[in-house]
Amino acid sequence: MDQHTQMKGKDFLTLFDYTTEELTYLLELAKEIKAKHKAGQSYQPLKGKVLGMIFEKSSTRTRVSFEAGIYQLGGIGLFLSTNDLQLGRGEPISDTAKILSGYLDGIMIRTYAQKDVEELAEHASIPVINGLTDDFHPCQVLADLQTIEEVKGKLAGLKLAYIGDGNNMAHSLMVGATKMGMDFSTAAPQDYLPQDAIVQKAQALAQETGTTITVTTDPIAAIKDADVIYTDVWASMGQESEQAAREQLFASYQINEELLSHAKEDYLFMHCLPAHRGEEVTADVIDGEHSVVVQEAENRLHAQKALMVVLLSD
Structure with missing residues (x-):
C-alpha cells in the first residue's frame, strides 16, 4: 500500500x-x-x-x-x-x-x-x-521542515536549537526534528521548559532514530553549533497578563548577535510569527540575511x- x-x-x-x-x-x-x-x-x-x-x-x-x-x-x-x-x-x-x-x-x-x-x-x-x-x-512544523530542507538541502544530521518558552512549538519541533533525523536542543528558564511527559516520549523516539535531545536552562549550551535557530514569543495568546514577568525571566534568552556567535556561521533563523522585535529576537536578526521567516510563513x-x-x- x-x-x-x-x-x-x-x-x-x-x-x-x-x-x-x-x-x-x-x-x-x-x-x-x-x-x-x-x-x-x-x-x-x-x-x-x-x-x-x-x-x-x-x-x-x-x-x-x-x-x-x-x-x-x-x-x-x-x-x-x-x-x-x-x-x-x-x-x-x-x-x-x-x-x-x-x-x-x-x-x-x-x-x-x-x-x-x-x-x-x-x-x-x-x-x-x-x-x-x-x-x-504540527502544521507549523511541517512548513518549518519544508523550509529547512529547501535552504539546507537536507534534514538528517542537522541540529535545531529552540530557545524560549517550552510551549507547543518546542514540543512539535522536538518531535518533528527527531522523526527526521535531526538533533534537537532547547533552552528556557527552569519553570518554562517543555513538559516532561512529551520530552520522555520524544527521547524514546530519539533512541530509535539515533538522534539527541538536549533540554537545558543554558541558552549558550543549547545554541552551540546549531544549524537552525528557532524562537517564539515569550508570552503566547492567553498569557498576556504574564508578559512583564516573562520579559524579565527570558531576557538572557533573546536571540541576538551575541548569542548567535555560538551557532554555526551559516545558521538559519526561524520564527513561527507573529514576532515581537526587541523582545525574543532583535530586529537585525529577524530582518537579517540568515532569517527565513517569510519563506517559512509562505510554506x-x-x-x-x-x-x-x-x-x-x-
Whole structure:
C-alpha cells in the first residue's frame, strides 16, 4: 500500500502519530505542490470538498493559509468561529463532531486544549487537523521542515536549537526534528521548559532514530553549533497578563548577535510569527540575511495543501 492510501482519512493531531516515511512523503508532495503553484499550474484534486475551520483562537497565518489552500485545491473552506457555533454555548464536542461529519469532508480546529481536539477526532468520522493547541502545533512544523530542507538541502544530521518558552512549538519541533533525523536542543528558564511527559516520549523516539535531545536552562549550551535557530514569543495568546514577568525571566534568552556567535556561521533563523522585535529576537536578526521567516510563513500554504490532499482526496 502506498503512503497516500495509508494516510487517507487519518487525523493530524500530533507528529507522534506519523512515521518518518509518511512525513517524508508529505514534504515531497508539498514541494511538488509549491512548484505547480509557482508555475501557475491549476491543481484541483479537492473539487467539491468542504473543509470546516473551527477557530477558538484567532489567527492570521492559519486562517489565510488553510482557506486559500483549500480554494486553490478546488474545495471550499468554511470559517467557523466558536462564537457562531453551539460548541461555544455548551454543546458537547462529541455532538458537534458527529453533526459536522455529516456536512463536511474534514475539520481543522485551532483551540486551547489538546484533549478537545482529540475528543473531536474520536467522535468525527472525517479527518481532523490540529491547527494549534496549547500543547502542539504540527502544521507549523511541517512548513518549518519544508523550509529547512529547501535552504539546507537536507534534514538528517542537522541540529535545531529552540530557545524560549517550552510551549507547543518546542514540543512539535522536538518531535518533528527527531522523526527526521535531526538533533534537537532547547533552552528556557527552569519553570518554562517543555513538559516532561512529551520530552520522555520524544527521547524514546530519539533512541530509535539515533538522534539527541538536549533540554537545558543554558541558552549558550543549547545554541552551540546549531544549524537552525528557532524562537517564539515569550508570552503566547492567553498569557498576556504574564508578559512583564516573562520579559524579565527570558531576557538572557533573546536571540541576538551575541548569542548567535555560538551557532554555526551559516545558521538559519526561524520564527513561527507573529514576532515581537526587541523582545525574543532583535530586529537585525529577524530582518537579517540568515532569517527565513517569510519563506517559512509562505510554506504553511504549501505544506497544508499537501496535508489536505493526502487526508481528503479520493
